[in-house]
Amino acid sequence: MIAAHICSGCAVRDRALCASLDDVELDTLNALGQRRRLTRGQTLVWAGEESLVCANLLSGVLKLSAVTPDGREQVVGLLYPADFVGRPWAELADFTVTALGDVELCVFPRKPFERVLEDHVRMERLLLQRTLAALEEARGRMLALARLSAREKLAGFLLDMADRVQGCRATASGPVTFDFPLTRGEMAEVLGLTIETVSRQLSRLKAEGAINLMGARGITIRDRALLEAA
Amino acid sequence: MIAAHICSGCAVRDRALCASLDDVELDTLNALGQRRRLTRGQTLVWAGEESLVCANLLSGVLKLSAVTPDGREQVVGLLYPADFVGRPWAELADFTVTALGDVELCVFPRKPFERVLEDHVRMERLLLQRTLAALEEARGRMLALARLSAREKLAGFLLDMADRVQGCRATASGPVTFDFPLTRGEMAEVLGLTIETVSRQLSRLKAEGAINLMGARGITIRDRALLEAA
């Protein structure tokens, strides 16, 4: 019952992969899991190194990034609470996983985790469905990276953040205020731009009255329609 | 035994998802499957429409493409023989699937196919592993689309094609000759460029002696190292 006890207080108990397990099954998994915290900038996994762990993200945001041989970097995915981290059955890690803010994880050693996965069809199915969803998202972002202008990328990104921040609350068109979990540089990495271009486009959107910027992190969406037009 | 008979002659019997099924199980699936041919340019699925089918690709090449509201297009994936087509459990199709050349498919109605999938853990696992691999590939291409120059994209693409064409034969560094399955326009769609840029970069690579072009389709890799340097 210890496991059930620990997990029952878990913020993502019914949204993460674990949602597919009952309390008894959870014991097995919990015996493997270990809580871990990361602070801003710390990295959990390095691309190309041996892939030793999988994890559930409990709180905070992680970035998944790829790097060219000569050092150009691209963020290829953002992970939010309840998302799954890592790639079962892969000997080497594909991408670098880094904390964007302070982060809490529930970490499992990869090999034993694979065994649990193989023994629990429902969990495996849930992972399959999430992977299919992630694949769709990645492909959607390929379109964005390759074909949208800097302005369009930014507008789309802001709308995305806004929706995510206010949970799944109905998107009333009233102004929304929130703080970025990312710096300009990180936004640039996500959108395939440079830091200067991000800054310039934000200034431009502000000048046009679509948004308002307060300090480096604060933002409020003033005219959602104007953003959606891009 | 009819099913086993049909499938046993299948070119991808032991490479497609079906590889996870024994001859008896294959009967179930075969009862659902239907051969279908497409000719160059025909499309199997339209993005946004109801998702009615899944399929195994038997021969030929398919492209998966996404389109912006205003008509800009991006190819987000290429599918080769033995690859799986479609997204189980999705009500709507995410992307448009179009034949690049003449194509043979083994098509299943989605809903019944999902049931088979749910009843065959090994097949579900194989699909999961393939989806994870596809996700990695998609993310790798995000890096390429966002951060590589036109020249680098093309060089990488040519090397890729060359490797794929000569099967998994050891990549001797001798010159390789083959035909593109794609037009310049399609290459542009894949690489996130315009047709003119593709043409110009190919001409440049030819001028530098890295490749040779014969007619619109023929190509030979003359200096592999030169391409790899990009």
Next chain:
DNA sequence: CCGTCGCTTTGACCTTCGTCAAACCACCTC
């Protein structure tokens, strides 16, 4: 053999975005 059709190549020009450089700003420590 000629004309047409689809695709490719090449050129001239222009826009967008990246590069380099210099302030600027907020926040923190001393």
Next chain:
DNA sequence: GAGGTGGTTTGACGAAGGTCAAAGCGACGG
């Protein structure tokens, strides 16, 4: 309050690649 430090903004400039336009090339049908 002085001085750092890390992130941000702004400007001037240049290069890569997109756009528009015209010609070239090869295959096919008449």
